[in-house]
Amino acid sequence: MGLGECLKSQVLCHVLIGYVFLASGLLINLLQLCTLPVWWLNKSLARRINCRLGYCISSQSVAILDWWSGTECTLYTDPKMYPLYGNENGIVVLNHQFEIDFMCGWSFCDRFGVLGSAKVLVKKELAYVPVIGWMWYFLEIVFCKRKWEEDRITVSQSLQKLRDYPENFWFLLFCEGTRFTAKKHQISMEVAEKKGLPKLKHHLLPRTKGFWLTIQNLRGTVAAVYDSTLNFRNNESPSLSGILSGKKYHADLYVRRIPLESIPEGEAECAAWLHKLYQEKDGFQEQYIQTGRYPGPIVSTPRRLGPLINWLCWSALVLFPLGAFLVSLLSSGSTLTILASLAFCYGASLLLRWMIGQTEISRSSGYGNKVNSSS
Ligand SMILES: CCCCC/C=C\C/C=C\CCCCCCCC(=O)SCCNC(=O)CCNC(=O)[C@H](O)C(C)(C)COP(=O)(O)OP(=O)(O)OC[C@H]1O[C@@H](n2cnc3c(N)ncnc32)[C@H](O)[C@@H]1OP(=O)(O)O
Numbered sequence: 001m002g003l004g005e006c007l008k009s010q011v012l013c014h015v016l017i018g019y020v021f022l023a024s025g026l027l028i029n030l031l032q033l034c035t036l037p038v039w040w041l042n043k044s045l046a047r048r049i050n051c052r053l054g055y056c057i058s059s060q061s062v063a064i065l066d067w068w069s070g071t072e073c074t075l076y077t078d079p080k081m082y083p084l085y086g087n088e089n090g091i092v093v094l095n096h097q098f099e100i101d102f103m104c105g106w107s108f109c110d111r112f113g114v115l116g117s118a119k120v121l122v123k124k125e126l127a128y129v130p131v132i133g134w135m136w137y138f139l140e141i142v143f144c145k146r147k148w149e150e151d152r153i154t155v156s157q158s159l160q161k162l163r164d165y166p167e168n169f170w171f172l173l174f175c176e177g178t179r180f181t182a183k184k185h186q187i188s189m190e191v192a193e194k195k196g197l198p199k200l201k202h203h204l205l206p207r208t209k210g211f212w213l214t215i216q217n218l219r220g221t222v223a224a225v226y227d228s229t230l231n232f233r234n235n236e237s238p239s240l241s242g243i244l245s246g247k248k249y250h251a252d253l254y255v256r257r258i259p260l261e262s263i264p265e266g267e268a269e270c271a272a273w274l275h276k277l278y279q280e281k282d283g284f285q286e287q288y289i290q291t292g293r294y295p296g297p298i299v300s301t302p303r304r305l306g307p308l309i310n311w312l313c314w315s316a317l318v319l320f321p322l323g324a325f326l327v328s329l330l331s332s333g334s335t336l337t338i339l340a341s342l343a344f345c346y347g348a349s350l351l352l353r354w355m356i357g358q359t360e361i362s363r364s365s366g367y368g369n370k371v372n373s374s375s
């Protein structure tokens with residue numbers, strides 16, 4: 001093991017990374033809160049400021065992925081479509097199978113200049129996660145309860161607000177609605193059978209309502225659907241803990257651009273279209289597993305320096321006061337202050353552990369473990 005690898009596996013490094021993320025993230029959340037008066041004066045300016053502030057948080061996770069762990073993200077796509085990526089609004093439809101798929105998504109957003117404005121249809125539970133969940137309020141991320149009767153109204157309202165968004169954005173949809181597990185796959189294939197739909201081998205049956213609602217509300221605002229399929233080489237099962245320990249993974253992403261005009265408007269037709277898309281996606285997954293490649297050519301999208309510079313700047317800003325505090329703590333010699341500081345650190349480490357747990361599939365929700373009543 002080299003010196004770099006040995007350093008990256010040290011718990012102290014993980015504690016410092018966690019500290020930088022939490023301390024800078026909470027500071028940025030506070031700055032986001034301070035932009036509230038700007039919303040009333042100049043909404044477009046407030047949105048642009050929040051895109052930059054959001055970038056300061058999400059690009060830290062890109063820096064950990066691209067620069068700390070050195071994970072390689074390779075893009076397969078039609079080179080003719082490449083110039084459009086990042087220069088128009090897009091709806092990204094992605095498989096939901098890996099613990100770090102959101103980090104790879106953010107890394108690609110950064111490479112196409114849309115990281116600050118990246119949007120997603122996300123479960124409401126994640127709104128309460130400090131730093132990232134709180135950041136999402138100010139980025140106008142769309143939350144859902146995964147209860148159609150409520151979501152049909154609230155999701156629609158949130159999507160309508162994006163129609164005059166001042167920056168190009170990608171809107172991410174995990175149509176499977178939850179992460180892939182063997183049990184959820186089995187149940188969803190029972191639903192597929194009841195509905196007379198072909199079985200999928202590598203995906204859960206997509207939930208079509210959120211997709212239809214998104215298309216319906218963003219027609220005229222979004223130019224295309226980016227059908228995206230993510231996989232990792234050599235059967236890697238990447239995790240956030242692995243990334244923090246400096247483990248290098250190899251992500252391969254296949255993207256097809258589908259113009260929005262080619263997607264049917266009616267709910268039933270749109271649902272049928274999505275089911276067909278997932279059958280094609282299943283085929284791409286199978287091809288990848290068999291051959292280690294997707295159909296399209298590889299297009300070079302190098303990692304960018306921006307996330308690294310941003311991370312180093314925030315690290316300097318929050319590590320310097322920490323160092324000064326530790327020196328004054330040790331020189332004060334007060335047992336009570338030292339014990340209180342230790343208790344605070346313990347609390348912060350529990351919070352971080354809980355946040356990392358949100359990304360772990362073994363702690364995934366029970367959603368999709370049984371057939372919904374509406375079926
Ligand atoms: C590569 C570039 C990447 C770019 C990245 C860009 C941006 C990145 C930004 C941020 C990154 C952060 C990422 C964070 C990730 C977190 C994501 C999530 O939280 S995923 C969970 C939330 N999202 C969704 O759920 C979306 C999909 N769901 C839907 O669309 C749903 O329809 C809904 C709108 C949420 C409503 O949910 P509800 O449960 O009420 O679903 P339905 O009404 O659809 O369900 C009933 C329907 O489903 C059938 N059914 C029943 N049981 C099952 C089952 N087990 N499996 C499948 N289907 C089932 C049932 O028969 C009904 O069918 P029908 O529709 O015909 O009536």
Ligand SMILES: CCCCCCCCCCCCCCCCCC(=O)OC[C@@H](O)COP(=O)(O)O
Binds near residue numbers: 018
């Ligand atoms: C980045 C630097 C590292 C610093 C230390 C650690 C910071 C921890 C960051 C925690 C980030 C929390 C954001 C969670 C995003 C999880 C995305 C996800 O995949 O959610 C799952 C849902 O889609 C479906 O939920 P399930 O029904 O499967 O349940």
